[in-house]
């Protein structure tokens with residue numbers, strides 16, 4: 169089994185109601201997104217998947233979040249843009265965009281500060 173990890177970053181604002189405390193006020197984060205892909209078969213080049221391809225897919229996904237007020241984006245309609253939901257959004261989008269059947273998204277972490285992150289973890293049922 170192999171794992172690839174790719175890190176990307178974006179800046180955005182959000183507001184979380186019903187959490188209490190200062191999170192209810194609009195504020196910003198410089199999120200760090202850590203993506204882990206998993207698979208057990210290497211291609212003819214000896215890699216699980218080209219890092220450049222992973223980064224290109226991620227760029228397209230992150231561009232939809234970068235410098236936005238997340239509460240106003242359609243993908244967070246009906247749910248607050250918490251770090252947990254951001255991680256889930258990135259995981260779903262990346263899994264859909266992956267066209268390598270032997271590779272899957274196994275976890276996505278959304279770091280909202282240096283010492284706090286939320287992680288989406290693939291379960292058996294999401295392995296396809």
Ligand SMILES: [Zn+2]
Nearest residue numbers: 182191195197
């Ligand atoms: Zn926040």
